[in-house]
Amino acid sequence: MGAPINLSTQPAPQAKGHSVRESPDYTPMPWTLKEIRSAIPAQLFVRDTPRAILYLVRDLLMAAVVWKLGLQIDPAFRHSRVTSALTATGAEVARWAAWCAYWWVQGLIFTGIWVIGHECGHGAFSAHKWVNDIIGFTTHIFLWTPYFSWRISHHRHHSNHASMERDEVYVPKTRTDLGIPKESEGHHMDYDDYFGDTPIYTMYMLIRQQLLAFPAYLLFNVSGQKDYPKWTNHYDPNSVLFTKEQRNVVIISNLGTAAMAYLVKAACAQYGASSVVKLYGIPWLCVTHWFIMITYLHHTDPELPHYRKAEWNFQRGAAATVDRDFLGWWGRYFLHDVAHFHVIHHFFPKMPWYNGEEATKYLKEFIGEHYAYSNKPVFSALWHNYNECQFVEDEGDVLFYKNRKGEAVRRPAQRLAPPPQEST
Known part of the structure; x- marks a missing residue:
């Protein structure tokens, strides 16, 4: 069936003037979803509610311990014995270093809690819908995600990915969306006129994406379907999304x-806005960063296809994502393998995340070159x-x-076989 494609080892660009770099032609996968599912042991689809609850309890305990340690940062580094030993400047540097460590760890823990809410939204946490909804609603609202609203649009994303x-x-934006004229035979297109951004501007746009993209998607449908009405959002009960x-x-x-x-x-009124921002606000901002980075890298890569019309089917869309060695x-540990084993999640969203690693072994063996993986450093x-x-x-x-x-x-490839039809 061919070796899995490793995105970190693909060929470098060839000489200028070629619109397609040298690489093998792509042929979409030929199998039905039923055939793919039959290659994976049935026990890996079984949801174990007590086991899932233990993961949640672990995360909550870690968050509580780290929060407690965070409460000690300012008093500890402002204590006279510490400032005397480190000097006032040294104590201040150490204090902010401790806060950075807190934000890194607590941000990852909060993201793990968000991931558990995400699994609830798919019904992967428990076979009991009420358990999924109570835990998913609570964990997501704690992290400013409208659980039911987002679950609805996220389900539609999974059902229609790519x-x-x-x-x-x-x-993806198209050539027309960006106002780029079509290339004509014998005419050199100067793309610098459209993509002449400096690295500093690119960095600014990336930071803006990482910090604001998720709230912007919830509030303004940024990066969503372009055919939706202008004011589409996740908070309007009458939105076209619902x-x-x-x-x-x-x-x-x-x-x-x-x-x-x-x-x-x-x-904020009781403890002060500064304390709330340091203990909760910045870790929450880290959640939005990690979540957007994870999902962007899952679904955006020059090696991954998108489909129009009859060439799309569910399993082809599921394979159009990539597993990544995300932060080792x-x-x-902290993110519940949400990035490491994401391809199998797109094929079978209700499969428990703790079975993702084993199930991926069977998936890779069956779909071969249609499985995508990257060990490239994520930043x-x-x-x-x-x-x-940039565009399609x-x-x-x-x-x-x-x-x-x-x-x-x-x-x-020049000749594509039609998508397989699911047997009834």
Whole structure:
């Protein structure tokens, strides 16, 4: 079936003037979802509620311990014995170093708690819907995510991933969207006129994406489907994102968000805004950063296809994502392998995350070259993909990103077999 594709070892760009770099032609996978599922042992799909609860309890205990340590940072480093031993300047430097350590660890712990809420949204935490909804709602509202509203749009994303017409997030911009004229035979296109950004500007845009993209998506549908009305958002019960039957759960999510806003306001009044920002606000900002970085790198890579029309099906869309060695053991332990084994999650969202590693072994063996993995350092991958993934063409049913020079690293095979039909 071919070796899995390793995105970190793909060929470098060839000489200028070629719109497609040298790499093997791409042919979408031929199997049905039923065939793929049958290759994975049935016991890996079983959800173990007590085991999932233990993971949640572990995360909550870690958050509580780290929070308690955070409360000691300012008093400890402002104590006269510490300032005498380190000098006032040394104690101040050590104090901020301790806060940075707190934000790093607590940010990862909070993100892990968010990931558990995400698993609840898929029904992967427990076979009992009420357990999923109570834990998912509580953990997500704590981190400013409208659980039911986001669950609805996220389910639609999974159901339509990599479809240009129907996916909910990270939908590529087209040549027309960016106002780039079509290349003509014998005419040199100067893409610098459209992508002449400096590295400093690119860094600014990346930082803005990392810190603001998730709130912007919830509030303004940024990076979502372009055909939605202008004011589409996750807080309007009458939004195009929701059906009339879903209106009440959207309102419940809004009430939870309002309650969280009240609690934060009350905490600021009692403990001071500075303490709330340091103990809670900045770790929450880290959650938005890690979440956006993880999902962006899952779904945005020049090696991964997007599909139009009849070339798309669920399993082809599921394979159009990539597993990444995200932060090494930090990512594995604190983030529940959400980035390490994401491909299997797109195939089978209800599979418990703690079975992802074993299930991925079977998936890789079955789909071979259609499984994508990268061990490239994730911050390097973020910079690379942000520059390489600029737009896709207006024509074609199997699409690959082009970069700032109008080059793509892959191309679809000339003759494509039609998508397989699921047997009934």
